[in-house]
Amino acid sequence: MRSQTTVISAVTGSQSGLCSRTPDTEVVIIGAGPYGLSAAAHLRSAGMDVCVFGRPMEFWAEKMPAGMLLRSPRVASNLSAPSPSGTLEAYEATAGISPKSPLPLETFVNYGQWFQRQFIPNLEHREVVAVEVVEGGFRSVLEDETAIYSKRVVVAAGIGPFKRIPQEFRSLPDSVVTHCYSGFDVQGYSLRKVIVIGAGQSALESAALLREAGAEVEIIAKISTLRWIGQHPWLHHLGPISSMLYSSHDVGPAGISRLVAAPNLVRHIPLPWRDKIRTRAVRPAGSNWLPPRLKDVAIKTGHFVKEARLVGSRVQLKLDDGSVSSADHVLLGTGYSVDISRYAFLTPGLIERVQLMDGYPVLESGFRSSHPGLHFLGATAARSFGPLLYFVAGAEFASSALCAEIVKNKAVPR
Numbered sequence: 001m002r003s004q005t006t007v008i009s010a011v012t013g014s015q016s017g018l019c020s021r022t023p024d025t026e027v028v029i030i031g032a033g034p035y036g037l038s039a040a041a042h043l044r045s046a047g048m049d050v051c052v053f054g055r056p057m058e059f060w061a062e063k064m065p066a067g068m069l070l071r072s073p074r075v076a077s078n079l080s081a082p083s084p085s086g087t088l089e090a091y092e093a094t095a096g097i098s099p100k101s102p103l104p105l106e107t108f109v110n111y112g113q114w115f116q117r118q119f120i121p122n123l124e125h126r127e128v129v130a131v132e133v134v135e136g137g138f139r140s141v142l143e144d145e146t147a148i149y150s151k152r153v154v155v156a157a158g159i160g161p162f163k164r165i166p167q168e169f170r171s172l173p174d175s176v177v178t179h180c181y182s183g184f185d186v187q188g189y190s191l192r193k194v195i196v197i198g199a200g201q202s203a204l205e206s207a208a209l210l211r212e213a214g215a216e217v218e219i220i221a222k223i224s225t226l227r228w229i230g231q232h233p234w235l236h237h238l239g240p241i242s243s244m245l246y247s248s249h250d251v252g253p254a255g256i257s258r259l260v261a262a263p264n265l266v267r268h269i270p271l272p273w274r275d276k277i278r279t280r281a282v283r284p285a286g287s288n289w290l291p292p293r294l295k296d297v298a299i300k301t302g303h304f305v306k307e308a309r310l311v312g313s314r315v316q317l318k319l320d321d322g323s324v325s326s327a328d329h330v331l332l333g334t335g336y337s338v339d340i341s342r343y344a345f346l347t348p349g350l351i352e353r354v355q356l357m358d359g360y361p362v363l364e365s366g367f368r369s370s371h372p373g374l375h376f377l378g379a380t381a382a383r384s385f386g387p388l389l390y391f392v393a394g395a396e397f398a399s400s401a402l403c404a405e406i407v408k409n410k411a412v413p414r
Helices: 034-045 058-062 088-095 105-119 201-212 239-247 256-260 271-281 380-385 391-408
Strands: 008-012 017-019 024-030 052-055 128-134 138-144 147-155 178-179 194-199 215-221 297-301 307-312 314-319 324-327 329-332 374-376
Touching: 024 034, 024 128, 024 138, 034 105, 034 128, 034 391, 052 314, 058 105, 088 105, 128 239, 138 194, 194 201, 194 324, 201 215, 201 329, 215 324, 314 329, 374 391, 380 391
Parallel strands: 024 052, 024 147, 147 374, 178 329, 194 215, 194 329, 215 297
Antiparallel strands: 008 017, 128 138, 138 147, 307 314, 314 324
8 A cells, every 4th residue: 555655745834844754644633623633732742643634723713703702611712732831821821912701712713723833833734635445544635636544534624514504595595694604704794684593602692793893683593582601600609519510611501511521421321311411511502791792683582484585685584473574694503413424525435334323423432433443523523422522622531532542552443
């Protein structure tokens, strides 16, 4: 196989270099967000030969609206490195930035890119377009048709391809319907009417940003009453009792939060109960600092869109109660549905080798899929390890567990 391998060139900053001094590498990581960067930092520290592909923090930098604030607390917004020098606080000290809470998106993106420069300086910016199974491992083909062979592949490619588009909106052009995860410029909607669909953080914060940019905004949400995270702050100030109820990750309500913080325990809970824990921990809700910013936003709860059509240049929505709303644009805050077959770089032949449950890969310890040497991190692992893996906070557990698995079984992937 070595004679067939094309040695790829990597990118250090924006300059070319060598991804590996040899034609083959032990681990290919696809994705350069919080999970991919954290995993790479741990593996490199353990002496593993790793090639990372992706543009650092691309989803956060290009698909999230400017001015966004992170829902997660600061302590749960750290990428994971094997030393304290990779923390958010370390970046802020280096950059001379005063800590802020909630954490601004711009700071988080800059922090992630700084982390990459510190721990993965030879990051490869080109994208992987195909991963194929070959004897002894995998062949990853890049966008310029060069390739690299590896013993293992770690998929940490994020949620970009998983956007949930309700059926009612699929026939409408992109010019009048946008998903929250597609990237949009809030300033471009000034003096226009925008209807936001959804009741989660992305929908509610996008509505606030649009209103503050001068748009007329209406929220339509299926749930009867909007929910807010942290409505009972006194529960967090009960000393040892609070520590028993909540983890520092702050994912999920009292009690469930503590359970969610133990992914290895969650993995052994029967799937029906595991799913209940997962859906309860991540049900649609907004941060408790959002309500004052939505005071000038029209909010219609307890209703859903039955029909959406284009009337002239505007979108007309017919709701379940027969009422009609219209707008210049519709923004979908309708979340995402994990389905790894929507990763374009995973070839059908490889997908067929992976045991799935409703689009999620079935994962064992070390984030191993059913195909030897293929691992999945981030949201794709949440069905196996619980809802912590939907959040940046899960990167610490995931990268440590992955590294331990790969180092332990370095000779033969399993």
